[in-house]
Amino acid sequence: MSRISQCFKKLKADGQTALISYITAGDPEPWVTVPILHALVDAGADILELGIPFSDPMSDGPAIQKACERALKNDVSIHNVLDMVAAFRKKNTETPIVLMGYANPLESIGYEKFAQRAQEVGVDGVLTVDMPPEESDEFLPLMNKHGIDTIFLVAPTTSLERMAYISEHAKGFIYYVSIKGVTGSAVLDVTEVADKMLELKKNTNLPVGVGFGIRDGKSAAAISEIADAVVVGSTLVSCIGEHAKRPEELPAAVAALLAEMRHAVNARDVAR
Amino acid sequence: MAEQMENNYYDSYPDDRGHFGQFGGRFVGETLMEAIYALEEAYNHYKTDPEFQAEMDKDLADFVGRPSPLYHAVNWTKKLGGAQIYLKREDLNHTGAHKVNNTIGQALLAKRMGKTRIIAETGAGQHGVATATVAARLGMECVIYMGAEDVQRQSMNVYRMKLLGAEVIPVESGSRTLKDALNEALRDWVTNVDDTFYIIGTVAGPHPYPEMVRDFQTIIGREARNQILKAAGRLPDALIACIGGGSNAIGLFHPFIGDEEVAMYGVEGAGHGIETGQHAAPLCAGSPGVLHGNRTYLMQDENGQIIETHSISAGLDYPGVGPEHALLKDIGRAEYVSITDEEALQAFHDLTRIEGIIPALESSHALAYASKLAPTMSSDQILLINLSGRGDKDMHTVAALAGLSF
Numbered sequence: 001m002s003r004i005s006q007c008f009k010k011l012k013a014d015g016q017t018a019l020i021s022y023i024t025a026g027d028p029e030p031w032v033t034v035p036i037l038h039a040l041v042d043a044g045a046d047i048l049e050l051g052i053p054f055s056d057p058m059s060d061g062p063a064i065q066k067a068c069e070r071a072l073k074n075d076v077s078i079h080n081v082l083d084m085v086a087a088f089r090k091k092n093t094e095t096p097i098v099l100m101g102y103a104n105p106l107e108s109i110g111y112e113k114f115a116q117r118a119q120e121v122g123v124d125g126v127l128t129v130d131m132p133p134e135e136s137d138e139f140l141p142l143m144n145k146h147g148i149d150t151i152f153l154v155a156p157t158t159s160l161e162r163m164a165y166i167s168e169h170a171k172g173f174i175y176y177v178s179i180k181g182v183t184g185s186a187v188l189d190v191t192e193v194a195d196k197m198l199e200l201k202k203n204t205n206l207p208v209g210v211g212f213g214i215r216d217g218k219s220a221a222a223i224s225e226i227a228d229a230v231v232v233g234s235t236l237v238s239c240i241g242e243h244a245k246r247p248e249e250l251p252a253a254v255a256a257l258l259a260e261m262r263h264a265v266n267a268r269d270v271a272r
Numbered sequence: 273m274a275e276q277m278e279n280n281y282y283d284s285y286p287d288d289r290g291h292f293g294q295f296g297g298r299f300v301g302e303t304l305m306e307a308i309y310a311l312e313e314a315y316n317h318y319k320t321d322p323e324f325q326a327e328m329d330k331d332l333a334d335f336v337g338r339p340s341p342l343y344h345a346v347n348w349t350k351k352l353g354g355a356q357i358y359l360k361r362e363d364l365n366h367t368g369a370h371k372v373n374n375t376i377g378q379a380l381l382a383k384r385m386g387k388t389r390i391i392a393e394t395g396a397g398q399h400g401v402a403t404a405t406v407a408a409r410l411g412m413e414c415v416i417y418m419g420a421e422d423v424q425r426q427s428m429n430v431y432r433m434k435l436l437g438a439e440v441i442p443v444e445s446g447s448r449t450l451k452d453a454l455n456e457a458l459r460d461w462v463t464n465v466d467d468t469f470y471i472i473g474t475v476a477g478p479h480p481y482p483e484m485v486r487d488f489q490t491i492i493g494r495e496a497r498n499q500i501l502k503a504a505g506r507l508p509d510a511l512i513a514c515i516g517g518g519s520n521a522i523g524l525f526h527p528f529i530g531d532e533e534v535a536m537y538g539v540e541g542a543g544h545g546i547e548t549g550q551h552a553a554p555l556c557a558g559s560p561g562v563l564h565g566n567r568t569y570l571m572q573d574e575n576g577q578i579i580e581t582h583s584i585s586a587g588l589d590y591p592g593v594g595p596e597h598a599l600l601k602d603i604g605r606a607e608y609v610s611i612t613d614e615e616a617l618q619a620f621h622d623l624t625r626i627e628g629i630i631p632a633l634e635s636s637h638a639l640a641y642a643s644k645l646a647p648t649m650s651s652d653q654i655l656l657i658n659l660s661g662r663g664d665k666d667m668h669t670v671a672a673l674a675g676l677s678f
Binding site for chain 1: 289297298299300301302303304305306307445446451452455458459462463464465466560561562563564565570572574575576577578
């Protein structure tokens, strides 16, 4: 069983909702990424998503676009991102790490080599935003071979048949995009998400994480009511942007934000 | 043999998943997947619908002014001293370029799909103007994304779009040119996918766009093929067209792909020179990758990051290219070459003074390559060049280079 599946299994047994954090690797400076990841785990993140910077992040809003630009000013490549995971794993061998990004940087290193290296350094899953299952013929078997979970998105526009199709190709968990829009663009409608979640649960046995539009403890708690995991991204990334000139303050600042979400989610879990 | 090539090619590309060999495909975020399937279904339905075709044909004739003439440029032929030069006059279309052939088709499709809002990206502004034009006519809301850099160098077209009732949104992210406008248009589409139709201006993007835009543009090649047979009694020896995303080129090339005796040259923008790295020539100097919904040749660094491009012509300033050109390059059916800013500018002035036609800077790249190729050919040979647009929009750019402003 993969580290991601184990994590969900354990949380479920404890009656807890998983909290997944997203930051872009190398933002605002490469050295601070690994300290932030450790701080996020200490503050209560169960799974870490690490963004691979890309020059043209078409599915992302301004916060993550700017994060990519800051990281790319430091020439952060897919190789550097894999090195960061290796560095993180020296102190932490338990927390699952998911790499999230776009197809082209993975094409540049080559799928096979990426899969090998990712397995070596301790990556657990990969989510390629612009690679739907339809275009994953070559990618999927290679990730499977190297024990990397392939996580796919489901959107508010996804039909029931398509949910089942995506679920057949997905491993680890399903990432439900809670709004029609780019990352960080709007506040989600919990009732709408809840309706969709019922449909999705009928079409998959995998745990479901909800992201895009979760900004604070309140929305995190509301989502934890209906999902297996809450994904927090743009809010953390905006905080990183505000501290870009003072990176040494970042691990504590980002951790404080995440702790607030953890607290809200836990309070809800206990009430449930 | 020719027939066999024709059948093999035309039956095979794209396949039912939108692949042109290893290129093309549907590389978009999940939110857009149902939308591109719905578009594909609608397009497949209407492309053989006689009523749809009749409405489009009528618009192309009465609103656009088709067929566009095929002009035998006798003066320039004489001056170059080689092959006979024929110009396909897409510059004479309403709105001044080939772009409108495609926007007419997509807008009619949008109307039938019940969409009320149209968005588009634009580089030089020609596609934006052509989109704003059809949106005005159909009474649809229209939003055009344009790189902030291009807003500046194509101010005339920005004003035209505004006159036509479109909202023009300058895009400040990234390199502030066409690729960033495309990113922003995709972000808009994801957000407003229910009521919005995205009119992509070139043969790129996710399937079915490369196929659909090509089909709408092949009117150029179909007309040109008939016209040259009528005018010269035979097919041309070579076709030449400029390539940004590649829509005018594929529109001319596609109906000739089965005519193996006809050579095809796609001309990319070499900017300050391929060797300087400041160019917009992914087919000549790039490598395969994934961007904007399809796999194709891209200008990228060793880490898969897209490189900023340079061309004097905003319409060529794009780091990717339509996937069908990527295929035609790999199977060797078309040859891809490049022309520098300086060479294009020379051709711009030559055609203006010798033939009394002011070409777009984009099309001037095709003309410049013709001026190299023609003298190496004999006077009983024929070069057919796509004059994809007129140069009115480029007055500011050309004047600024001469130290003038107005």
